[in-house]
Amino acid sequence: MEALGITLPGLLTQLISFTILVFVLYKFLYGPITRMLDERAERIKNSLEAAERARTEAASSAATVEQEMVKARQEGQRMIADAQEAARRASDQIAERSRLQAEEIIARAESEIGQQRDAAIEDLRREFAGLAVLAAERIVERELDVARHQELIDRVLEEGLSSRNN
């Protein structure tokens, strides 16, 4: 040991010196610098995260707007379609109703006409019967000859018709 120059006082001196060096460097160099590095890394990480967040937010809001617009467009289209449908239905309804009304009117008119015709036919029949009876009475009262009968029937019919026309 002596030949190598290792001595206890020398070893202790260097041990103490080196311990002081380690402590001083730890306290005044390692500590502040690593703190600085960590703080900076933290800050960079935070700002990156914030940027990422902002970007996703922007993307999501753009998507929302797009969605809203699509929805609005669909809504408009739906409303137009609804309106068209409603209008079509209304016109159909109106047409149907008017058709029904017309049919009703026609039916009524037809039934009225029928009734009137029936009534007229009934009247005519009644009148013809009466006339026939009258004509028969007249035929029976007089001598019959064809010319006179014909003349008579004609007169009756003429009278009957004219009276009916009255």
Add this chain to the structure above:
Amino acid sequence: MGKLLSNPKVLIAALIAVAILFTSFLGGAVGAGLGLGFLGGPIPLIQLPAEYIVEIGGYQLMNTFVMFWLAMLVLLILTFLATRKMKDVPGRWQNLFEAFFEFFIKLAESAAGGRKGRMFLPVVTAIFLGVIASNWLGTLPGVGTIGRIETVEEFLEVKIVKELKALGASDLAKDLKKQGLPAFIEEHVGNHEVEEAITDVFAEHAEDKFVVFNGSSGIGLIPLGRGEDFKVRLNQVVQRPSDFSAHDMELFIEQAEHPRFLAGVQHDELEATDLEGARVGLLVPYFRGASTDLNTTLAIAIFAMVSVQFWGFRNLGVKGYGGKFIFNPITKPIEAFVGVLELIGEFIKIISFTFRLFGNMFAGEILLIAMGFLLPLIGIIPFLGLELFVGAIQAAIFSVLTLIFGSIAIIAHDHGHEEEHGAHGAEPEAQH
């Protein structure tokens, strides 16, 4: 090439370079063989232990301690520069250290897996910075070359004082310190204890080499020689008046009562005239690279390995970490043996740390000295670059190895499972 040389500036530069190389070659060690060697520096005495600058009450202040404190001071200044005005947009020193710590944080987190790797960093980075600072400061000019010359007389005085104290003659030791060696020897001729002390010292240091200085240049190395004849007046040999002529020298040698010691002075290569006015002693540099002292490297290695053990115990607990080394030798003899080997391995790591750093830096220092002698002025330049590289590499190796050992120490040995298996396996065996 021809084209390049036709450019007068390049030609002049090339000529100057060749001239410098030539001068350096002739002025260096090779030229010295041809009788030139005019650029030769003092021959340094290379020794493993660090040299002490002053001795204060028995404590020797080594030149390597001073260099280590200088390295600490440099690191402190850099720390101040880096953290004085901490900003988000870093200045250059802050940037340097941020990059440095960033690198080590990444390394530690990949080595230990996640954030817990950070616990190694205060020690690991301090090792890197401490080692690289001491290594690089060791390459500064003046380190190992500026110092004082400790003469043989001073050297012997210190040794004899120590010897006298060891012999229990502290009064004599005090006298010696007060009077100086020549007067002391003059006064105590025939004193048994003094004779014994001096004889011992000479016997112990007979092979020690000393440098013969001519002015500030070392011109040769001589051994101290045997000193049974302690009565020699040492100061006459090592510090002679400048008008001491060659003839005087011959007379001195003839008249000397102590031929063996003088035989040491009269080294083969040294003419008597070479010694004229010369001082003999050692260059004690005031600065020496801190990593070229085993005390420093051993201290850092001990600190590193103690930290590794501390991390191991803190992460795995006394049982968990201790269980890596200590097994029940009856139930598990092989594991117990391996555990002992592992335990020895931890101490071996200290030694390998110590000598790896010391060996590299000490060899580098010697390489620089050797190149300074072979090719003075320029030979050292490429090797300075190499030394800076080696210094950084060694710092990286030391710190990264500490990191690796630390991350190995905190890995749980699947000990619990093995113990269960062992318990189950042991029972049937016991029945046999």
